[in-house]
Amino acid sequence: MLVIIPAYNEEATVADVVRSVRSQLDGDVLVVDDGSQDQTSQRAREAGAMVLNHPFNLGVGAALRTGFRFARTTRYKAVAQVDADGQHDAADVSVLLERLSSEGADIVIGSRFAGGYEVGLVRRFTMRVLSRTVSRRLGVKVTDTTSGFRAFSDRAVEVFATGYPTAYLSDTVEALILADSHGLKIVEQAVQMHERQGGRPSSGSFKSALYFVRLTLVLMLHRFRRPRKQRGFGHLVSN
């Protein structure tokens, strides 16, 4: 079992997250440091995590893909993703993993909304639209499409190790659609969310709006698009 924590300039919180995950679960912890300029990598290692370092900032999607690729070469049976800012409760990771095995699901999404999480008006509208669109596409009700708190089966890891989308902010939604087109089973699980303990939110409102427009485009084009070419990974790498 591997817990992947993508982190970008999260030195204030990453160590606590790593420690709480390690105290709750018997598994390995991998922090993917996405080109942080601060002590994220150092703090994570001190807290007992393995660390992969991106040479410069590539975005959460790329960090996850790096993590998935590591999980694939090391052959983990299950993988969980947790944010480095302390929003997620490490105790819930086992709940997600539980549903992975109990229902034979490939992706379990930890949903904020079922846990009574409040967001602003614009954000709420956006998320509702996304939720509706994605739910219709997948045939499964997903209320929190952009959650960064998820668990993955080894089948999902296999798909995502090469093809995880990396575009800014839209990686989560696109990933779900990609998973669906590979016939992976997606379920949702209600979880508790904390206020972030440090660091900054990853997006301003303008960027969010742009992201929403881009995502709409992606969703519309998705059916007509040629599949992405298999990328040239793996032949060099043996870690």
Added chain:
Amino acid sequence: MSLLQFIVVLEFVRRRKLLESFALLWLFVGVAGVVVAVFRSSVDSVARFVGITAGANLFLGVGLIFLLFVCVGLSVVVSRLEERVEILAEELTAVRGVAPPISDTADVS
């Protein structure tokens, strides 16, 4: 103007700031500019032939469309480069390998 552009492009190529394939495009544009400048009346007659009254309008219109296509083309090139940089960076991450945990004394006690 076109002559100046021609010279600037050649200078960029000489300083190796511009790849020959892109230079070719802009040199061609320079040559076209010179031709148009020398045979100014020809623009007017071509314009009248395609049904546009003023030669300048034809010139600007064609120029605009041309530049639009160039921009789109450059965007495509940038997209491809971005994807390649991403792949390389991820490969590099993997090649560097995983940094192991630093033994935590607090954990042991």
